[in-house]
């Protein structure tokens with residue numbers, strides 16, 4: 297029997313949320329948290345920010361996750377009905393041939409299509425084909441472009457993979473958009489639970505950010521200065537990390553079923569984005585995980601970055617962040633695969649961190665060297 301948390305994640309994974317078109321996901325999350333929020337607002341870029349009422353002296357923590365998923369964007373609808381596209385986010389070209397996809401038009405409707413794949417009969421005769429996306433197209437089953445244009449599909453129309461949320465026989469679950477609807481579901485769960493139990497001692501804000509997959513854009517402009525009270529002392533960033541499959545290892549050591557992954561360092565040399573998690577926050581998470589008996593993995597990942605990279609610079613003075621990721625196989629594909637035990641362990645760790653913060657255990661990295669208390 298799936299847990300309420302898994303059900304929430306399933307609901308969110310089924311919705312389309314390519315970068316810049318997160319509306320369906322944002323509206324669903326707003327509906328989930330509205331009864332627990334004293335403020336619930338969308339900002340101009342599309343971030344959703346929820347806040348609790350809390351005592352003014354309460355420690356303020358920000359929970360952050362991104363709502364968007366990797367996908368693609370239409371570049372051209374050709375006269376014969378071929379829909380040309382480009383990738384949005386870090387997706388391998390080899391993922392696309394033969395896949396089911398869905399195009400999202402401005403009226404909010406999804407239109408199912410398939411990506412072309414050269415006939416197996418011909419590949420067996422003429423050699424295996426490994427096309428780039430510039431040699432692919434999406435096929436909506438039309439014989440010319442008129443019915444496609446009539447649906448409102450044109451250059452700029454976004455799309456996502458079509459891949460239902462199902463449990464595999466070995467126990468793991470697979471879906472599109474595990475990255476990062478898992479983070480969204482966890483953020484919602486923590487926000488709702490904290491509203492009922494910790495609000496006299498903890499001020500919790502939750503930010504569901506837009507456009508992470510194209511460079512942490514939503515988090516880069518998130519304003520957490522609008523509370524009118526103390527700013528958050530730190531952010532807990534919830535996302536996913538590539539993890540090992542049962543065959544050849546293509547991750548950096550993290551495994552599904554082995555618990556949350558604390559990101560210590562990341563950097564993408566081509567974009568120069570990255571983040572070094574402060575040692576005080578690393579120690580805090582390790583201590584809390586140990587006390588709560590939650591298994592914890594740690595990783596260093598060169599070649600990627602998270603919203604922590606841009607969130608850390610998103611307000612005057614910056615915001616310290618600690619990224620905690622759920623391990624999942626086959627990242628940025630329609631078959632992202634994860635274990636429910638890792639989702640539950642993430643929830644347990646987040647709950648323990650928030651209880652620690654409510655008890656004054658979260659590190660505040662600010663220090664006045666001249667004040668009497670520090671002298």
Ligand SMILES: [Zn+2]
Nearest residue numbers: 475476535536
């Ligand atoms: Zn992500």
